[in-house]
Amino acid sequence: MSMAQRIQGQPVLIIGGGRGGTALLEMFMGDNLVSVLAIVDTNPDAPGLRLAKDLGIPTFTDAAEALQACKGYADCIVYNLSHDDSIPGKVSEVFGDNRVSSGPEVKLFWQIVMNVKQTKDALERSQNQLQAIIHNAMDGIITISEAGEILGFNPAAEHIFGYPQQDVLGKNVSVLMPEPQRSEHDGYIKRYLQTGQARIMGISGREVVAVRKSGEQFPIEMSISEMVLGGLRYFVGIVRDITERKLAEQKIAHLAHHDYLTNLPNRALFLNNLDQSLLFAERNGHKVAILFLDLDGFKQVNDSLGHDVGDLLLQEVASRLKQTVRASDTVARVGGDEFNFVLNNIESGEHAALVANKIIAVLSEPFDLKGQRCQIGGSIGISVFPDDSDDLEKLIKQADSAMYLAKHSGKNNCKHFRETLPG
Template sequence: MTESDELAARNKQLESQIAELKSREEVLRKLAAAVEHSPISVMITDVSGRIEYVNLKFCEVTGYSLTEVIGHNPRILKGDALPEQFYREMWTTILSGREWHGEFHNRNKDGSYVWELASISPIMDPSGVITHFVGVKEDISELKRLQKELGQMAHSDRLTGLPNRALFFDRLEQALIHARRKRSRFALLFLDLDGFKAINDTHGHQAGDELLQAVAHRLTFCVRESDTVARMGGDEFIIILGDINHWEEPGLVARKVLEAFSSPFHIGEITCTVGVSIGISVFPDDAEDANKLISKADFAMYEAKRSGKNNFRYSSMEYRRR
């Protein structure tokens, strides 16, 4: 091969290498642009957690500029909903060279909070040593809000906002477990409105619905925050009174409810009065399972109705005689 041919070959090889470098550079530019303008947040930190890069979406979500976060630790975003153990387990995972997936509860620059679905991956050099971490995060705050609303709808009465039957039975089961473990008592108060049907028939369902909402509001003020007021359906309500220390306590609450109902309800332009009949059963004196406790409180409520309405009755004859 002549010197000219050798020079031509070297030039060709050099041109090929330059073309390859330009091609790689173009790919890197595309990747950089894709990351910078990605619809999800991207953060790169060094192995100690200091931020080296964030993309535009990160700045948009958090309210922080690039210069405000470079060199800082991501803990500047830390919210208060997750325990320290959560973060320790995350660091244990990524420092071992494994990917981590989970949800962050972060605080933005303006003080607002955001839930983010995140993945963090370690970046290693050719020898396998971790040099950086890259995290990608997607805002799922709206999804969390919708999940919470759906959960509330599944366990709340749509009209009154009180616990519905499903949540009541769950709370009742918890009350049974607690009382058996602590060898304590709790009571059920089964309530049925007196005179509701007449108001509903005379003034319409809208007025009836608003009356039920007002009734629910008054009932919640008659019990402790730890107690449960639930709507069973129609104009029937039930109360779980937890940890009662004396047989008179359910009766005192029943009298408080009767007193609350002695004042008229103002529904729009309508002023009306309704009474309430209340039946009381006590665990474990009257029964030791949920269905029997409800049945006995229900039967006692009908006895209160038959005795003249707007009154209360204990299921236990022993309690009635005291």
């Protein structure tokens, strides 16, 4: 019975359903130029026949019957991958000419097919491995055309930016940038393509700011490289969200310049702020006061109520001190119960004394610490730039000397440095 019907591609019949016939069938099924009419093998369970059945291709166990079924295709080519030497004669009887490939010819062809299949399989494995790496990478991987359009956006990039892949494919990559970089991006790519001059191309780990779908700006570390495939130029961006790292760096930097207990500036930041204040005051003809505060009665509270209560007291003291001075001034914890102040742009030493007395009054108010009521005071020494000195270290020592005079004068009061001088 003939099975002739209109087909697309060169009609072929495969005789032999072993490894070679199976490989040939797989290759032909991926080629629109070939149409497999049927496959034959005396073993009905041959792998080639099983595959053909899955693909809806007719199968036969008798070569003569298969040849008769294909008789209606006058240009049919028969590939004989069996060991049956009678096949060429049977083909000649049906088609009347030499239409069969067999023997050394088909063996060579089979080897070529197997090599192609192995190469194809290796390429597919390589592509699958690459896709798996891209899919599971912790860093965002974004592929961009030379026009700036997003062509690839892996799951990590989706997580980082908050966009599903389908929402950004085909869009300009500048959608991931804040202004003014967003408006400048196309011009940057154009200049690079014309001149080859790059600002970020090839630079590894450059830190920039990006934008999430929500509009939130955040820091990223980015590396961009260029590649050419099939004569087309592409750019590949590797992106890492460094928000947590930046927060950690900021925390470390903060801890390096602030007291861990009270969150006030520490001695290092106090000295830096004082240095800047003196430079500004000298340039503008202003005065700056340095106050040195030592708490009165703190040791007794700390020893009698415990260090936990003592720490809580220091935190409450810090809170009151910050509320007492201006935002432009500095209050720092420089020792156990010692605090320094920088009062910027004061009118005179008397004005500094008014602030000092205000601090003493604030500290004199009782503290309620975990149900424990306690009361402390403070002794404050004052020095003024440039009246007492124009040297930073001298000004601090002068305020320190004045503070000790205040303590020896009954505590809970303030003294100016000039009061420590004889006569």
